[in-house]
Amino acid sequence: GYPVLADSPIGTCYLPNLIIFYLLPTPIAFNLHYLFIFLTAAVGMYLLCRNFNLSKISSTYAALAYAFSGFFIARIIHTSFIQVASFLPFIFLILLKYQDKKKNIYLLLFSLLVSQLIFAGYLQGLIYSLISAFIFLLFYVKTKTEFTKLFLPILVSTIFGTILAAAQILPTLELVNFSTRDQGLGGELFSNSGSVKILLMFLHPFIFGNISKEFIPTSANIGYYWENIAFSGTLTPALALSSLLILRKKKVI
Secondary structure (H helix, E strand, O other), X not given: OOOOOOOHHHOOOOHXXXXXXXXXXXXXXXXXXXXHHHHHHHHHHHHHHHHOOOOHHHHHHHHHHHHOOHHHHHOOOOHHHHHHHHOHHHHHHHHHHHHHHOOHHHHHHHHHXXXXXXXXXXXXXXXXXXXXXHHHHHHHOOOHHHHHHHHHHHHHHXXXXXXXXXXXXXXXXXXXXXXXXXXXXXXXXXXXXXXXXXXXXXXXXXXXOOOOOXXXXXXXXXXXXXXXXXXXXXXXXXXXXXXXXXOOOOOOO
């Protein structure tokens, strides 16, 4: 049989998957779970921006910009990737709430969130998110003493969340021993990662062909399309550059 529990990207124990795919027919559930991903990303970013006292208009703009950003669109084929990314704003929001209120309920929520994101099946994304959150807190809090006081409870909360996800972690570790990946990933998978051609796809993802309509010729030499694709468009880097040029002290752009 198929290792349903062990193959983590399936997201068998991920709560939204369990609810949506249990209650609804598969075609409807499949589309609805994508809607849930984009809605979660938008709501999370909106709440995070409001926590920073940004206006409703600014928060709405940031929410839409994040939820429909290039990462989500380019990675839409990798469901577990964008499921984890959709909860990134909530990771920051919960940690900020704990830093402000010092209530244990936020640590419990954080543990539950960590466990669910492990169940979602993209462990690397969760690790990147946690590292980013800890680095953010390091610069956000006023003193190193305050950071030290925050670090230990959050670390314990993270470990507890990992234990809650043991039903996913243990079968996956067992499966690794029977997988070709136990020796690591082959170099050919990311052989062109970071090349000029891949960087051009940030601006134009179909510059070498539209994979949804045709096969991309091997002469393009871009490797695995979905593993290397990234997309920002031209407007996003243009706005980012302009913000650096007009940014002023104590202004938010």
